[in-house]
Amino acid sequence: MIYLDHAAATPVSEKVLKSMIPYLTETFFNPSSAYLPAKDAREAYEAAKNKIANFIGAKGNDLVITSGATEANALAFTAISSRIDRVAKMRQKSDSTPVKKPTLLVLETEHASVLENAKNYDFETIKVDKTGLIDLSDLKQKLTDNVELVSVSLANNELGTIQPLAEISAILKETRLSRLKRGITAQLLLHSDASQGLSLMDINVSRLGVDLLTLNSAKVCGPKGVGALYVGHDARLNPVIMGGGQERGLRSGTENVAGVVGFATALEAVHGHASATRKKYTALVENLKNELKKCKVEPVYLGNKNHRLANFLPLSFPGLDAERLIFKLEEKEVYVSTGSACSASKGEPSHVLRAIGLTDEEIAGSLRLTLGVLNNEENIKEAGRIICEVVNSEYERQKNV
């Protein structure tokens, strides 16, 4: 098997698995139980949370552990509704002017977990350019006074395009200042889904200037079903899941001790190695591209080559049918995806590839190759050879039709 779909899922490492097992077996206790052994579970949980938080330059208490990135995104957006409630309450006491409905801005190329959750609010989308980078002038234009939250992923899950979050954050701070000068107190928060790229980027919430940041264990060789939302001090959330009041009341439910420990171990393994990892995958991607030069028709590379996650190689063989390519490659045990797995399963063309203005032909022939821990020089070379073989025979087949 040659696995080229690390943006979809990653294998849990031996080390991660080992770190988790004690909290599934002997230290299985509910961290909230009163007796002493349960304290071990509590301590391990808090320690793991601290490690995860440290990874992004935050404290354990700033995190809300969730069941994954989707839930974290849904929770992040409640920053808006909680604001409606608070303002409405305050207003009831003083005056009766109607509360202006706050708006959410999301990038048009966001993952379904952002776009679908955005539909619960008044929202607008920000445009991207042909490489998938945010159109900052469009952002500025849409930053009306009732915008309270802007959501832009750290890196796009189909193209790997890295967004200039610090720049976006600066624009928001400026806007907020100008609002205050005009006596408008509406909040203006920045949320980012950092599911992709945890192992490849130095992520620091202060440097990025985000108020809310979504983390995902499953893409960094941690267990699936574990995620976290960093919540900065300016953001007030409304819990989506109520119950025993865990996670400071923001996410009830018995703590997933083993999962969080596993996530922390996974992050530990990559902490401090981002630059070396980038170098490694930049070289491997380059190797793969060199191999693909040998195809009878070279692919068109998508996204932004200067601002792209080092392990991403989104491309298109215009005129070919990517689904056929996937099935042909699957027969040779090479696993790739087309667009994001989520949009592919709905049977509709990827909204991301549409947004960057690809033609129908380019979209139909698009593949997403994402490298990771299961790749090395050898299997990348082999993958390139097999892809060319399949692509050549598909172009040949087309000539005969």
Place this chain on the structure above:
Amino acid sequence: MSKTVYLGMSGGVDSSVSAVLLKEQGYKVVGVYMKNWSKDLPGMKCPWAEDLADAKRVATKLDIDFYVFDFEKAYKEKVVDYMLSEFKAGRTPNPDIMCNEEIKFKLFFEESIKRGADYIATGHYAKSEDGKLKLARDDNKDQTYFLYRISKDAVEKTIFPLADLKKPEVKQLAKEHSLSNAFKKESMGVCFVGDVGMKDFLREYIDLKPGEIRELETDKILGYHDGAVFYTIGQRHGLYVGGGLPYYVVKKDLKKNIVYISKNLNSEALWTKEIKLENIFLRDANDMPKDGKILVRLRHRAPLISATLSGATLFFDEEIKKVASGQSIVFYSGDICLGGGIVSK
């Protein structure tokens, strides 16, 4: 020049093996996935996207051309709306029969011929011979019950590659050709309802209306239901009454919204010696025995039993369990499917 066959591919084992067989017989095979109407109900995902991927995977593997025909709109109008209006009228329709008549052997057939097909094919267990629709060799799987209303024109140009195969043989062939979906669970019933039951689907369209459940013999109220239209005569599930022998639905009073049930399997309300039909569709009047003595199938996979058709009424030698109105009864003579009719009120 080899003949071109457009094959309906569902992603299941039957149509996949059909593709293999047609190819081996030397046809130029074109695979077609028919996209029918689907509605994503909350918490429920229609499996069609996965089915489409499975169908395409097989087509790719066999290196045949593959297209998607979009029949969503027609399916909604001809099959779903019909089904809903029948249920609302207190009847129990059979959407699969409608789907075959209106979609697969009409729209798919016509579109395929238009695009240059010499024949169409499906993975049904049935036989097309000399323009006649006949029983499949596998009498356990025979699907002519669902096909009795398809047009004569279509049958003449349809190949059923599984006509002479038994299901285990089909599975074996799938294995031999290492078709990835060889062991996929068979999809049951109406395609667009997915894994959720018919009642869950209907509730989205039909308002719940609470009413009484009474015992037929005593008229005693035994419980309450949330809508008489959801019940079918003869059905034994889903009654809000506890313990003991199972109860059967024996009568529905749609006006008063009362469902009558009985423990007595021999209840007169459940049995009859004659059934009135409407919308009778005869495939070829010449095949009809002059004395009206025929074999009938009361539901899919039910055994063939003798009956006499006189006018629009079927007479049985012995008492049979009643068939809900809206359901189809299909006629046979020897191995020929003569047609059938719909049980009237």
